[in-house]
Amino acid sequence: MTDEQEIKSTLEDYAKAYCTKDIDALMHVFEDCDDISVIGTGADELCIGRSSVKELFLRNFAEATANQFEWQWSKVTISNDYAVVAISLAIHLEYQGSKLEIPIRWSVALRKTDRWVWLHRHASSPASNQDEGQAYPQEA
Template sequence: METLEEYAEAYCDKDLDRLMALFVDGEGLSLIGTGADELCSGRAQVASIFERNFRDATAKRFVWKWQDIAVHGTSATVAVTLDIHLELDGDDVTVPVRWTVSLVKIDDNWKWVHRHASAAAGSQNKGSAYPTGES
């Protein structure tokens, strides 16, 4: 969770260099965001998503909710839900998000390899495996 807190702080500070330093060196990193076009790999593409996010809104804080962390030697998978509190066009907005983060341990530091963000499907009824189109 420490690396997630560091991510949240860098993100809220709009500190791209600090944020990118959390990821592995080189080009072997990827990110999937909640936007339909947010599918990217490599440092330049990942950084461009963060730059766009920083232009569009200002994150104020991250509130962690459900968490499941599995460590397997020098790799880990973190699955969390969270609320991101933003200022967007002068309004305070809370965005509920689901994250999966893949990490590898390099020396004594956990480095991000992949981050996937999603929003729960609003068109899917509770208890249903798939959206049915019924409300």
């Protein structure tokens, strides 16, 4: 398997663990150290360290159930033992009795150890008040 295939496999590992709410498998995707970080789409979702990241995911699991990660556009850049993944996706989930499809954009930083591990994941949502072809939102 090529490095790029191994890296993309970590995305599948993350998605499977997230959908099954398997916190141990989800945390296994990340490097086993306290330097990992996650930035989520929520205003308070700025996490550094394993316990903070784990708490965020457990909160996510309590609030909703994801059923599918639909991968879309992606770019993998590899430099020696480090890599960056830029990817867009839709997460299909159930939240408060409703089925939702949430568009997300991720940046994932990885390091090669005996396997590719995540050091950082940043998530954002496309601006809903910004028209296609415009550099800035219509309203602040």
